[in-house]
Amino acid sequence: EVQLVESGGTLVQPGGSLRLSCIVSGFSFSKYDMHWVRQATGKGLEWVAAISTAGDTYYRGSVKGRFTISRENAKNSLYLQLNSLRAGDTAVYFCARGGEGYYAMDVWGQGTTVTVSS
């Protein structure tokens, strides 16, 4: 069974840091691009970052320089390092697989919640 499981979400103070993890199973992780998408409570989906199979990274403007996406193929793991956190980063963070069909995100994790508050 193809599965993505996120972890690492918690309550953190403004300016703080956090690392999210996404462990995958059921497919050849190294062969797929991977994404992080977030959703604030009651709001829409917001693409955050992506990493290609070659390790190239891409970010939305509001997180560039603060967030770092990485992958460890030997551990079937995707990461998102969140630094200089702001209240506006509060959201459920989903990891998703970039599929082969027009690069759509075809498999999603259940999400992990990040709350930035003092």
Place this chain on the structure above:
Amino acid sequence: DIQMTQSPSSLSASVGDRVTITCRASQSISSYLNWYQQKPGKAPKLLIYGSSSLQSGVPSRFYGSGSGTHFTLTINKLQPEDFATYYCQQSYSSLMYSFGQGTKVEIK
């Protein structure tokens, strides 16, 4: 950055109705347009990729069309399990993706 605009933001419909949601891109994205369904408290689910290709396991009452900058998602004979929020998303711009703001389909 490519901006995606969906309309309407919400709609009310009855079981058995046909529903159409529109998505426009700020520039041409060819057919690199995908549709997702999300229910409260759940992860999004891919419905349609490449503007019109049905993801495996998705009922055929879901239909996508369009190219360039104008796209539509049509749900024929709306079922109770179809009441959810739908998002379009472009995958044209080299892993720099963006979503529409979502369309909530509610029961009339």
